Amino acid sequence: MRDGQPNPVTRLADYQPPAFLVPDTRLDVDLRDGETRVTAHLKLERNPARADRPDELVLDGDHLDLRSVVLDGRELAPGDDYRLDGPRLIIPGVPEAFSLTTEVRIEPEKNTALEGLYRSNGMYCTQCEAEGFRRITFFPDRPDVLSRFTTTIHADKGAYPLLLSNGNPVDAGDEADGRHFATWEDPFPKPCYLFALVAGDLACLADTFTTASGRDVALRLYAEHRDLDKLDHAMDSLKRSMAWDEKVFGREYDLDIFQIVAVSHFNMGAMENKGLNIFNTSCVLAHPATTTDAGFERVESVVAHEYFHNWSGNRVTCRDWFQLSLKEGFTVFRDQEFSSDMNSRAVVRVENVDFLVNHQFPEDQGPMAHPVRPAEYQKIDNFYTLTVYEKGAEIVRMQSQLLGAEDFRRATDLYFERFDGQAVTCDDFVACMEQVSGLDLAQFKRWYAQAGTPVLTVEDEYVDGEYRLTFEQHTPPTPGQPDKAPLMVPVKLALLDGEGRALPLDDQGRTETVVILREARETRAFPVPARPTPSLLRGFSAPVSLRYDFDERQLNTLLAHDSDGFCRWDAAQRLYFAALARVVDGGETPADQVARLTPVIEQVIARADEDPAQAALLLTLPTENAVGDRHTPLHPQRVHAAVSGLRAALGEALADAWWRLAEGLRESDYQGDGAAMGRRRLRQVALGYLAAAAGAGQVDPEPLVAHLSATLAAPTCMTEELGALRALVHNRLPGHDAALKAFGERWKDEPLVMDQWFGVQATVPGADTVDRAEALLAHPAFEWTLPNRVRAVIATLVNANPSAFHAPDGSGYRLFARALKKLDGINPQIAARLANGGARLKRLEPGLAQQLGDALRDLRPGASANLAEVLDRILDA
Numbered sequence: 001m002r003d004g005q006p007n008p009v010t011r012l013a014d015y016q017p018p019a020f021l022v023p024d025t026r027l028d029v030d031l032r033d034g035e036t037r038v039t040a041h042l043k044l045e046r047n048p049a050r051a052d053r054p055d056e057l058v059l060d061g062d063h064l065d066l067r068s069v070v071l072d073g074r075e076l077a078p079g080d081d082y083r084l085d086g087p088r089l090i091i092p093g094v095p096e097a098f099s100l101t102t103e104v105r106i107e108p109e110k111n112t113a114l115e116g117l118y119r120s121n122g123m124y125c126t127q128c129e130a131e132g133f134r135r136i137t138f139f140p141d142r143p144d145v146l147s148r149f150t151t152t153i154h155a156d157k158g159a160y161p162l163l164l165s166n167g168n169p170v171d172a173g174d175e176a177d178g179r180h181f182a183t184w185e186d187p188f189p190k191p192c193y194l195f196a197l198v199a200g201d202l203a204c205l206a207d208t209f210t211t212a213s214g215r216d217v218a219l220r221l222y223a224e225h226r227d228l229d230k231l232d233h234a235m236d237s238l239k240r241s242m243a244w245d246e247k248v249f250g251r252e253y254d255l256d257i258f259q260i261v262a263v264s265h266f267n268m269g270a271m272e273n274k275g276l277n278i279f280n281t282s283c284v285l286a287h288p289a290t291t292t293d294a295g296f297e298r299v300e301s302v303v304a305h306e307y308f309h310n311w312s313g314n315r316v317t318c319r320d321w322f323q324l325s326l327k328e329g330f331t332v333f334r335d336q337e338f339s340s341d342m343n344s345r346a347v348v349r350v351e352n353v354d355f356l357v358n359h360q361f362p363e364d365q366g367p368m369a370h371p372v373r374p375a376e377y378q379k380i381d382n383f384y385t386l387t388v389y390e391k392g393a394e395i396v397r398m399q400s401q402l403l404g405a406e407d408f409r410r411a412t413d414l415y416f417e418r419f420d421g422q423a424v425t426c427d428d429f430v431a432c433m434e435q436v437s438g439l440d441l442a443q444f445k446r447w448y449a450q451a452g453t454p455v456l457t458v459e460d461e462y463v464d465g466e467y468r469l470t471f472e473q474h475t476p477p478t479p480g481q482p483d484k485a486p487l488m489v490p491v492k493l494a495l496l497d498g499e500g501r502a503l504p505l506d507d508q509g510r511t512e513t514v515v516i517l518r519e520a521r522e523t524r525a526f527p528v529p530a531r532p533t534p535s536l537l538r539g540f541s542a543p544v545s546l547r548y549d550f551d552e553r554q555l556n557t558l559l560a561h562d563s564d565g566f567c568r569w570d571a572a573q574r575l576y577f578a579a580l581a582r583v584v585d586g587g588e589t590p591a592d593q594v595a596r597l598t599p600v601i602e603q604v605i606a607r608a609d610e611d612p613a614q615a616a617l618l619l620t621l622p623t624e625n626a627v628g629d630r631h632t633p634l635h636p637q638r639v640h641a642a643v644s645g646l647r648a649a650l651g652e653a654l655a656d657a658w659w660r661l662a663e664g665l666r667e668s669d670y671q672g673d674g675a676a677m678g679r680r681r682l683r684q685v686a687l688g689y690l691a692a693a694a695g696a697g698q699v700d701p702e703p704l705v706a707h708l709s710a711t712l713a714a715p716t717c718m719t720e721e722l723g724a725l726r727a728l729v730h731n732r733l734p735g736h737d738a739a740l741k742a743f744g745e746r747w748k749d750e751p752l753v754m755d756q757w758f759g760v761q762a763t764v765p766g767a768d769t770v771d772r773a774e775a776l777l778a779h780p781a782f783e784w785t786l787p788n789r790v791r792a793v794i795a796t797l798v799n800a801n802p803s804a805f806h807a808p809d810g811s812g813y814r815l816f817a818r819a820l821k822k823l824d825g826i827n828p829q830i831a832a833r834l835a836n837g838g839a840r841l842k843r844l845e846p847g848l849a850q851q852l853g854d855a856l857r858d859l860r861p862g863a864s865a866n867l868a869e870v871l872d873r874i875l876d877a
């Protein structure tokens with residue numbers, strides 16, 4: 001807790017290499033309820049790269065009860081030989097090379113922050129990234145200190161039959177009093193943030209993978225015994241990831257064993273600890289009866305993501321935490337490419353772009369905006385952001401496009417080879433791209449340093465047989481960065497004729513070209529026979545906000561004929577945004593929009609069986625947040641009325657078409673392939689429109705309620721079951737309460753399904769959902785110490801239910817503030833992350849802004865460093 005003191009700031013410009021290196025680390029962890037003991041034997045030596053040769057050793061620690069310090073066999077005395085400076089251990093006058101043994105006591109049972117060593121449902125587990133290792137033992141807790149770890153774990157054999165750590169098992173045996181031990185040795189030097197340990201009684205799914213060079217790798221997935229039947233999809237995803245990384249990036253796995261443990265209490269999605277990944281149960285467990293199709297997709301991509309980190313993150317790691325995107329942006333790019341190869345590339349691209357523009361863009365345009373490589377932070381935990389991950393992936397994607405597939409592969413080969421076993425920077429990554437391609441990427445690197453979403457304004461004219469496009473780029477100011485320089489922006493484009501055919505753009509008849517912009521304003525000319533419709537930013541070739549004054553005819557042409565999946569989706573979104581703007585600001589009604597939109601929608605529906613998943617995306621209206629972000633000041637209730645009104649109006653006007661889809665796509669039994677998932681997705685969209693119309697009293701609810709009830713009585717899978725429940729509950733259709741009750745009863749023993757049950761209720765539109773959320777917080781199954789449950793109720797209410805969160809009486813804000821205060825005492829990382837839900841404060845109309853500001857200001861005194869950093873940015877912006 002800070003007491004009115006500002007948090008210390010860490011700056012990239014202050015980076016210095018570590019004073020001491022730790023070539024070898026032997027840990028001995030003696031797990032006992034209430035008195036866990038950690039003994040660390042470190043071999044240390046002065047770092048020749050550090051010119052000023054400090055003779056003090058400074059080790060990080062946090063929440064450690066220090067019992068003894070032994071240097072080269074001599075026990076040190078507190079005061080004279082060492083001192084504790086806040087959380088740090090300082091030993092002055094140390095030799096060039098020495099051994100150090102420390103013994104500490106820790107209390108994993110009381111660790112609700114879920115960093116370091118903690119307990120979850122009767123097992124012990126760890127989370128060390130970014131700075132959690134210091135809660136286990138004293139150590140230079142920074143990613144550029146790589147050490148070879150040997151770990152011995154002791155525990156009660158009955159309660160903890162399974163003892164795991166990184167690397168390979170090298171020893172195990174029984175000890176007195178029903179206890180046992182196991183020793184693991186990791187041959188690869190690694191930073192301590194990749195350390196992991198697990199002790200528990202877990203079920204195991206085992207398999208093997210034979211690498212390209214013919215080595216057999218043992219694969220082990222662990223979960224609670226009751227979840228053993230939910231591990232097949234993760235295993236399958238893992239094997240496909242391993243094969244894909246060999247084929248596409250030439251990367252083979254390097255240990256003899258790869259393990260994943262599923263843990264209920266986890267702050268994030270998953271963690272790539274060397275050879276021992278630890279996963280949030282929500283990102284590894286999957287079964288058709290309990291997991292939606294979206295959940296299956298998420299498991300596939302997170303398993304791949306963590307596996308891919310073995311090279312992009314573990315073998316080559318980050319020099320400091322400012323370089324976080326070096327591993328995260330690159331690894332997200334890799335997992336996106338994997339998902340594209342495993343599923344429909346066009347659909348995955350639209351999903352990724354949709355996520356970026358609807359979540360990362362708002363971050364980049366609000367008080368938390370920061371560069372992909374930040375220049376400073378207070379708590380690094382607050383920088384595991386969509387900017388570092390998703391925008392970081394776009395920056396890697398742009399480089400892959402600039403180089404082309406072959407050169408990009410040569411450049412990543414060079415990167416992995418040159419930096420294997422090292423801790424490096426984003427500059428090192430780009431240098432490999434430059435060396436292989438001969439491109440000068442100096443200007444390109446501004447993408448790493450400059451925050452904010454660039455706005456690309458395009459104007460056109462057709463003169464004398466020439467179509468001229470003028471591009472103007474401008475990046476608005478962001479906190480701490482008032483002025484921005486022009487970026488290198490690759491704009492992929494095509495030009496469509498009146499029939500929607502792409503025109504040839506060169507002698508070879510190529511119909512697609514990439515314009516690489518470097519200046520604030522540039523014009524390009526294309527000789528074409530008549531004024532075309534421009535298809536701009538194809539594939540979303542750069543993460544910019546595109547402004548071009550498309551007319552409705554052009555958008556219809558793009559939607560109907562463009563071969564680029566992103567441009568079709570973008571055209572549909574622009575049509576919806578325009579219709580909604582006419583309602584929010586233009587005084588028109590939702591019903592007024594129907595005549596203009598129905599031909600478009602009918603056309604998409606007519607072609608839906610070409611690709612049902614893509615049709616589902618094309619038929620999905622923008623979210624209330626997305627619409628609200630286009631109107632200043634923000635009136636959330638007005639936006640809600642417009643979006644829900646339009647959905648109901650389209651539901652009514654096209655009821656027959658929606659019914660045909662809903663009935664035609666109904667499955668008699670479950671199938672798990674991508675095509676079946678696409679059909680279910682489209683069916684859910686159709687049901688959503690019908691339910692909106694029924695809920696608004698614009699169509700007779702009776703047949704729909706009968707249909708949904710039949711689904712709930714005999715669902716083929718969770719996608720269907722949850723979809724039916726959501727349709728009933730969100731639209732308050734007859735029988736919704738009974739359906740909720742039955743669902744809650746049926747799934748009370750499945751925590752991940754109960755998260756969905758809580759989430760459905762927290763997202764019922766309308767201000768009265770705040771009261772419902774209060775009741776959910778008092779529900780016996782609600783747990784403040786379980787991040788998934790907290791997210792299911794509070795994060796969903798705040799981030800995905802604007803009409804409730806922004807209740808006119810301010811009750812949503814007060815609930816938010818109370819929850820933040822409570823959580824901050826339990827888990828500051830989760831509190832800070834949740835606090836980002838207040839980031840639209842300055843966009844709100846004054847009455848609401850006042851109430852939200854008051855609620856958040858009350859939290860400042862006594863806030864944790866994590867929460868304080870976020871509150872300060874939001875309130876002081």
Ligand code: PHE
Nearest residue numbers: 129130268270271272306384
């Ligand atoms: N490094 C993890 C990833 O794969 C994320 C993470 C960060 C998990 C910090 C836990 C704590 O993205």
Ligand code: ZN
Nearest residue numbers: 305309328331
């Ligand atoms: Zn990652």
